Amino acid sequence: MFPKGTKRKFSDSGEEAVSSGDQGPASPSVAARTLSSSYSLQRQSLLDMSLIKLQLCHMLVEPNLCRSVLIANTVRQIQEEMTQDGTWQIMTQALAAAQCPTDRLVATEVLCRQTDAAAQAGQSPKPYSVVGVEEGYHSEEVVMEGDVETDVTMSTLSPVSPQLSSASYLAGPFGMGPCWEEEEEDGECEEEEEEDSEECVSEGEEGDGDHLSADSRTGEQVFGTFEIKHPAPPPDPALEELFSDVDPSYYDLDTVLTGMQSAPKMGPYDLLDSLSSHGPTALSSSSSCRSDLNELDHIMEIIVGS
Amino acid sequence: QKCVYSTWWPYLFSFLQFLLLTADIISTVEFNQSGELLATGDKGGRVVIFQQEQESKNKLQCRGEYNVYSTFQSHEPEFDYLKSLEIEEKINKIRWLPQKNAAHFLLSTNDKTIKLWKISERDKRPEGYNLKEEDGRYRDPNTVTTLRVPVFRPMDLMVEASPRRVFANAHTYHINSISVNSDCETYLSADDLRVNLWHLEITDRSFNIVDIKPANMEDLTEVITAAEFHPNQCNTFVYSSSKGTIRLCDMRAAALCDSHAKLFEEPEDPNNRSFFSEIISSISDVKFSHSGRYMMTRDYLSVKIWDLNMESRPVETYQVHEYLRSKLCSLYENDCIFDKFECCWNGNDSVVMTGSYNNFFRMFDRGYQQDMTLEASRENSKLRSVLKPRKVSTGGKRKKDEISVDSLDFNKKILHTAWHPLDNIIAVATTNNLYIFQDKLN
Numbered sequence: 001m002f003p004k005g006t007k008r009k010f011s012d013s014g015e016e017a018v019s020s021g022d023q024g025p026a027s028p029s030v031a032a033r034t035l036s037s038s039y040s041l042q043r044q045s046l047l048d049m050s051l052i053k054l055q056l057c058h059m060l061v062e063p064n065l066c067r068s069v070l071i072a073n074t075v076r077q078i079q080e081e082m083t084q085d086g087t088w089q090i091m092t093q094a095l096a097a098a099q100c101p102t103d104r105l106v107a108t109e110v111l112c113r114q115t116d117a118a119a120q121a122g123q124s125p126k127p128y129s130v131v132g133v134e135e136g137y138h139s140e141e142v143v144m145e146g147d148v149e150t151d152v153t154m155s156t157l158s159p160v161s162p163q164l165s166s167a168s169y170l171a172g173p174f175g176m177g178p179c180w181e182e183e184e185e186d187g188e189c190e191e192e193e194e195e196d197s198e199e200c201v202s203e204g205e206e207g208d209g210d211h212l213s214a215d216s217r218t219g220e221q222v223f224g225t226f227e228i229k230h231p232a233p234p235p236d237p238a239l240e241e242l243f244s245d246v247d248p249s250y251y252d253l254d255t256v257l258t259g260m261q262s263a264p265k266m267g268p269y270d271l272l273d274s275l276s277s278h279g280p281t282a283l284s285s286s287s288s289c290r291s292d293l294n295e296l297d298h299i300m301e302i303i304v305g306s
Numbered sequence: 307q308k309c310v311y312s313t314w315w316p317y318l319f320s321f322l323q324f325l326l327l328t329a330d331i332i333s334t335v336e337f338n339q340s341g342e343l344l345a346t347g348d349k350g351g352r353v354v355i356f357q358q359e360q361e362s363k364n365k366l367q368c369r370g371e372y373n374v375y376s377t378f379q380s381h382e383p384e385f386d387y388l389k390s391l392e393i394e395e396k397i398n399k400i401r402w403l404p405q406k407n408a409a410h411f412l413l414s415t416n417d418k419t420i421k422l423w424k425i426s427e428r429d430k431r432p433e434g435y436n437l438k439e440e441d442g443r444y445r446d447p448n449t450v451t452t453l454r455v456p457v458f459r460p461m462d463l464m465v466e467a468s469p470r471r472v473f474a475n476a477h478t479y480h481i482n483s484i485s486v487n488s489d490c491e492t493y494l495s496a497d498d499l500r501v502n503l504w505h506l507e508i509t510d511r512s513f514n515i516v517d518i519k520p521a522n523m524e525d526l527t528e529v530i531t532a533a534e535f536h537p538n539q540c541n542t543f544v545y546s547s548s549k550g551t552i553r554l555c556d557m558r559a560a561a562l563c564d565s566h567a568k569l570f571e572e573p574e575d576p577n578n579r580s581f582f583s584e585i586i587s588s589i590s591d592v593k594f595s596h597s598g599r600y601m602m603t604r605d606y607l608s609v610k611i612w613d614l615n616m617e618s619r620p621v622e623t624y625q626v627h628e629y630l631r632s633k634l635c636s637l638y639e640n641d642c643i644f645d646k647f648e649c650c651w652n653g654n655d656s657v658v659m660t661g662s663y664n665n666f667f668r669m670f671d672r673g674y675q676q677d678m679t680l681e682a683s684r685e686n687s688k689l690r691s692v693l694k695p696r697k698v699s700t701g702g703k704r705k706k707d708e709i710s711v712d713s714l715d716f717n718k719k720i721l722h723t724a725w726h727p728l729d730n731i732i733a734v735a736t737t738n739n740l741y742i743f744q745d746k747l748n
Contacts, residue, residue, distance in 0.1 A: 042635075046581060049639060065479060065498045066529045066548050067644045070585045073527055077581055 040087065043078060050075045319732070320692045323371055323742040324684055325356070332735040334722055338402040338410065341726040344372055344733055345412060346740060347397025351381035353414055353467075355425060372742055376425050378467040381416040393418050399484050401493070403506075411470070413493060417480040420495055422471035422506065430458040476502050476512045483533045489540040496533035499526075501545055503557075515563045516545060516555065531589050531646075538598040542567075546603060550587030554614065570612050572619045582634040582643065590646035595655040596727070602658055604649040607631060609660050609670065624670040624677065627662050629700045629711050642716050652725045661720025664709065665736050666696055682720060682734045682741040692746060 053071050057063060082088040330350035337344050344356040354377045359370030384393040395416055403411040409426040434456040438444055479497035486493045494515070495502050501516035516533075520526050529548045536542035541557045553566035574583060586606035594601045600621075603610050607628060610620035626647075630637060637643040642663075649660040661667045662679075669678045679696040687693055699708035722735040730745030 043581075046635070046638075064644070066531060066588070067641075069526060069529050070548055070588060070644070073584055074581055077584075 043082070047075060047078045047082075050078070319680060319730075319743040320690060320746045324689065325372070325740040325742065331737055332722060332740060333396050333398060334400050335724045335733050335735050335740070336400045336402060336412075337724050337726050337733070338412075339404055339727060341728050341731070343375065343402070343410060344724070344742075345400045345402065346735065347380065347400050347414060349394075349396040351379055351383070351395030351397060351416065353378055353380045353397060353400065353412075353423070376465040376467050378423070380414045380421060380423065380469075381419065384418070398481055401484050401486050403486055404490055406490075413484050413486065415481050415484050415495065418474070418477055420473040420481070420484060420504075421469050422473075423467050424470045425465060425467045428464045428466060429460060429462075431461045432456040433459045471506065471509050473504055473509050473512070476504075482531060483545075485533060485535040485543065487535045487540050488538055492540075494533055494535060494543060496530050496545060498529040501530065501533050501543075501563075513561070515557065515561070517562065517564060518547075532592045534592055534594055534601075536598055537594050537596060544592055544594075544601060546589035546592040548588040549584060550589055550605060552589065552592060552601070552603060552612070568614070568617050570617045570620075572610070578631070580634065582638060585638070585643055586634065591648040593649060593651060595651050596653065597655055600655065602649055602651065604647050604660055606643060606645075606647075609649055609658055611658070611672070622672060624658070624668075626660055626668050627698070629698055633711065637716075640716065642719075645719055646721060647719075648722050650723055650725045653727050653729070657725075659723050659725060659732065661723050661734070663716050663719050664714040665718040665720060666698075667720045667723055667734055680743075682736050682739075684739075693743065 050071050054068060054075070057068050079088060082091070330348040330352065332346055332348050334347040335344070336346075342358050344358075346354050346356075348354070355375045356372035357375035358372050361370050380397055381395040383395040385391070386393065393416070397414050398416060400412055400414045403413070403422075405411075409424050412423050412425070414421055414423060433440060434454055436445075436450060436453060436456075437447075473495070477495065477497045477500070479499050481495055481497050483496040484493060491507075492503055492505050495504065495512075496516075499517065499519040500514055502512040503515050504512045516530070518528065518530060527549075531546050531548055533543060533545035536544075542554065543557070543563075544552050544554045546552045550571065552570040554568040554570070555563035556567045557563060559567060574587075589603045589605050591604040592601060599614060601612050601614065603612065603620075604626075607630060608626055609624045611622035611624075613621045634643060647661050649658060651658055656673050657669055657671050659667060659669045665682045666679050667682060669680070671677070679698070680693045681687070681696050697705075697708045698714070699705060699710050704710050718736060720734055720736060724733045726732065732743050734741045734743065
């Protein structure tokens with residue numbers, strides 16, 4: 001099934017449970033749904049896998065909007081089903097109570113936090129709005145007037161809440177170097193909470209001048225990656241100079257990730273292996289996440305250049 | 307000339323040619339309208355055009371081979387310095403214009419820019435200038451005593467490709483399709499969210515005729531995957547989506563064709579519902595039949611033929627590799643589920659063809675309701691020999707010569723195939739190589 005040598009994660013017979021999906025009546029009872037813990041496991045793993053894929057979109061040789069949309073829709077479907085049978089609420093509550101939030105995949109965690117915030121705001125959890133870690137280099141517009149704001153970068157990376165410190169690690173390596181805030185036309189800096197704070201940069205503006213709300217920004221950030229901006233004005237020599245001493249090797253994702261694991265070439269699913277956990281058992285183990293966190297802090301330092 | 311082999315399958319393809327292309331991955335394959343020329347585009351932005359040899363009158367059963375006719379660099383990588391974003395030079399599509407004079411024209415596109423190329427032959431050159439020597443040096447005017455008219459003399463054939471038009475800056479997203487209109491004056495280009503209409507002579511503007519970009523990108527759930535003009539009706543085109551729908555639009559109805567004239571969609575089979583249902587329903591290619599009465603769509607597991615007069619469901623469905631349905635989770639994990647296979651019709655619309663994995667490709671004869679699996683592989687086929695049909699074993703017991711699903715090589719995928727418009731010659735692209743097969747029967 002895989003290119004030879006790749007480890008298989010689940011037996012394909014086990015996949016039947018996931019592949020066959022919604023068997024039975026249109027609105028199964030919660031009891032019927034939780035019948036198969038194997039199904040829940042598979043579904044959770046599919047969710048984890050999908051979120052990782054979304055975050056690592058830019059690792060592809062060719063960024064692919066169609067693929068991202070399909071993955072995002074899959075995540076939505078899973079979330080809807082989990083919401084219907086109550087597992088979603090259970091998961092978010094468990095995560096909130098967890099000692100070490102970094103046990104969960106970052107994006108899942110963020111997703112839950114978003115839901116929490118929405119709940120706190122008195123709304124029902126909205127359908128999952130795609131939260132992707134924005135590759136800063138795709139969407140940033142460098143501030144042309146005045147000095148380039150390096151301090152804005154630092155403030156963006158420092159988390160809004162302590163829980164996000166684990167979340168922001170992913171923003172670092174995938175931000176591919178110094179991140180620049182985009183300035184709104186009214187001069188206001190983007191500093192949005194939650195999912196946006198892990199992302200280095202907010203979306204570059206459309207030619208048609210959409211003024212994006214906070215919510216739309218998230219989808220924009222993922223899908224906006226795939227825009228091909230029309231030819232920019234010739235690069236400012238001052239900016240070229242600014243970038244000239246940045247070591248281009250830091251832009252090599254492979255180099256970055258090599259620091260994380262000993263394997264010379266790491267694919268997105270190895271990341272899944274190293275970080276994700278399968279099911280509720282994950283919540284109890286905290287030692288592995290701490291060593292991961294140290295490694296990731298290390299990488300953050302490299303990227304930020306401190 | 308009677309067929310030696312008794313077979314229910316009306317075609318016997320034999321291995322005509324194996325062409326080793328560059329180290330770059332082939333990204334598109336297209337015959338021109340006469341079939342004399344075969345164009346390939348690759349990941350490195352190059353276009354290689356092959357020309358069929360004139361048929362030898364002596365060898366009745368053997369069509370001419372294809373030889374390299376022209377090679378040129380169509381697109382170069384572009385780099386947006388401000389965003390550290392590279393725009394790939396990979397040729398996504400090539401489409402030939404109908405031939406009007408001695409020169410040939412084709413459109414080639416990468417993610418962002420479409421170019422019109424003129425390919426012309428030069429086999430004569432003027433000789434006998436008064437003021438210049440043959441090598442170009444100017445003659446001493448004192449030595450010029452007579453006047454003569456330069457004449458054209460034959461020279462070695464030179465094929466030149468020159469860019470005649472560059473259609474740029476009209477697409478924010480990645481271009482996936484181009485299609486020349488039957489009026490031969492306009493063409494469409496489609497990206498993930500928009501379809502634009504161009505006039506071949508005008509490069510500085512295009513008309514946007516479809517725009518499915520939501521006001522709020524967060525609401526984006528569907529993208530355009532392919533688009534094509536109707537072969538006869540110059541006002542009609544279709545575009546397919548990632549949700550498995552095809553919309554047929556009439557440009558006479560409105561300037562912006564966001565609302566379709568017809569919507570083709572097959573209702574989902576509730577028994578097959580899974581988290582992967584939408585992904586596998588995403589249409590990777592759409593092609594009108596030559597007649598214009600039908601269109602064919604390719605989704606991950608099947609090929610469907612639609613009658614343009616019936617929107618509710620396809621008239622024919624062919625399973626390409628149904629044995630993969632139970633493997634969708636693995637294929638999702640290794641991203642194979644996102645592979646975009648193309649499909650094509652034969653000249654008289656009786657057979658359709660598409661690629662699969664393990665360098666297999668599949669043909670479906672609509673008349674005989676038979677199908678065939680063949681393999682494009684140098685190791686497993688000798689030149690000039692008839693291709694042996696392949697079979698993937700789906701049951702428990704694997705018969706001799708069958709291949710089990712688990713030993714299929716998912717890195718060997720055939721995404722691009724083309725069928726000669728008039729003859730039974732097919733071009734099949736594996737990752738780096740182009741295979742040409744011809745039908746042995748006359």
